[in-house]
Amino acid sequence: MTAKRNTKQKSAIEEAFTNIQRPLSPTEVCDLARKQVPRLGIATVYRAINEMVEEGLLRPVDLPGQNTRYEKAGLHHHHHFHCSSCDKVFDLEGCFLKKDLNLPKGFDVIQHDITLTGHCPDCNHDF
Amino acid sequence: MTAKRNTKQKSAIEEAFTNIQRPLSPTEVCDLARKQVPRLGIATVYRAINEMVEEGLLRPVDLPGQNTRYEKAGLHHHHHFHCSSCDKVFDLEGCFLKKDLNLPKGFDVIQHDITLTGHCPDCNHDF
DNA sequence: CTAATTGCAAACAGTTTGCAGGCGT
């Protein structure tokens, strides 16, 4: 039989995603989880995250020019906002894609990704 | 005085972008340019590309989960199509962003990126 | 001639993997 184990490192990693409700990078997760497991290795974070992706608990969030972040799976279709000041990523409800794309013949669209970049509410009042 | 030189490696690199009218990765550029300069080093390609970006001749094209590609600068606003079969990237004319975004208060959008993913015309008839 | 440019290899950052010891079960 398999025999998946419950370890404090995995719990700490899962908790990071529960506590912070926005896409997190492996480094962010590691920093957060180290508050509970100080000697936590980054490799363990990667292994745990990849497992959780396989199990369908997490979803990778790839943004242009950014390292992969991860967020809880099962959220309904949405897009992302990337703050160029604090580098945080936020979920934005709803779909921003135009209805009528009018593409050249032969392009078969399976998926679309939209990223808005700018300043988030927290950073905005610095300007 | 400065003293920018014309070398066959730079010409070969520039020609790659002139001959192939779609965003190219440094590796693609290197492979293409090596047809003319077989001993061309990848570091030279990176250096030339970065210079051309500084000079405003090229523009970086970052797509989710992909290495940076580059395309000639000065094209008017457009978006990109990424073929998941052949991994090529194509420019698509026009803007696909909805007019009325209706974001939560405080999010200040400076820029947006849209990537469509699917099969390109060449790959499409394999299905 | 002489300094910008190249090619190679070493240095880096992010991610993955191998392995010996640690720890759930």
Next chain:
DNA sequence: ACGCCTGCAAACTGTTTGCAATTAG
């Protein structure tokens, strides 16, 4: 006690940088 899991270090990929040799002007 068994063997999954962790931490560390080594391996890897994409990109940048240092340096001696090459070469454009």
